[in-house]
Amino acid sequence: MRGPRALAGALALALPLALSLALPVAAHAQATANTLSSRLDPTTRVAVQAIVDSARRAKLPTAPLIDKALEGAAKHSDGPNIVSAVRQLSVELGQSKRVLGGGASTAELQASATAMHAGVSSRDIALLRSAAGPHRRVTLPLAVMTDLIGRNVPVATASQVVVGLARAGAHDSDLSMFERNVRLDIERGADPSAAAQTRARGVMLRTAPRAGTRPPGNQ
């Protein structure tokens, strides 16, 4: 008699526990579905939802994926294109997580995925992570790297310059000023690659004493 009673007791305890674990996931999925269903056609919504669910299981941030789908809808892109973009972003987020590690913030993963989308390799992102040191966020350096590429600085040059700045101890404020100066130089007609490299040397001259490294030569 003890066996069936114990089994009933265990079931009575296990059932609500399982229910409590399943409920938040179900509620989250429902909230996501509601957001997507108001903006996407049913076929696209189902496909996007599947990618989002898969990302959630892989412990990737899902908000960037939903935002990507919403962006596609806002720009009146067709369903297959939206699904393709969301899937691509999911892959890039996964790669970013592998490169940056489990401690990376959503913003870092998102910035890294965006940089990868612009053509930056996993190796260069790992180099940046290493150059920046363990305690520094790499969100802004990655955003600057992506911006340079968007302004026709070759990918290799953009990566090399930003990794060099991070290694030299450039702060986010230095990088913001660097990005602004390169942008203005290019708008005034400068060659993008030359502008990036020249402005980077200028930043390193200022940051070298701070980082205890030797400033580059007068070039």
Place this chain on the structure above:
Amino acid sequence: MSDDKLFEDGVIERIAGELRDAERPSAGFDARVMASVRGIARARQREHRERRRLWNRVSQPRTITVRPWSVGLAAAALLLCASLAGWGAHAFARMESAAPAAASGGSQRVQFVLVAPNAKKVAVAGDFNGWDAQHPAYQAVHRGGGVWSVTARVPVGHHRYSFVVDDSLWVADPTAPRVVDDDFGTTNSAIVVEPEIR
């Protein structure tokens, strides 16, 4: 009157003698004091007994019969409450992401400016408002001379955004870093919002 005269008349002695006499309490004074003291002692004993009774009730071992289904029901109710709380918190977090103006700790006020002399309407759409160009908090105001601006709260993090001119034209912010994502045919801008330093 001199001091010697006072001593001679014994006036000072009389006054000192009256002052030395102990005050005589009224009849029954001792009885009233003792009754009051006994009353206080009784109240304290009563209080102590009550405390002891309560402690015995709590600390004495006893057998409680519980049916498994009742434990399950109680646990289910407890966990359901926890789940609903979690769900509520999650829903709130998502709402916050869609309407960042609600929170100030996790967001910063950001000014967006676009020079668009021929525009009739300018709005900002991005990750921070669900790419909703109609979002009321992100409608730019014409400041004169073709300058449009809006200041809105943007959550901490990395975001992509764009200006939407006249509800149809997507324009990257010329003063912000670019994002190379032409998935949907237009270039976006990037913004990194850092946490507020207090």
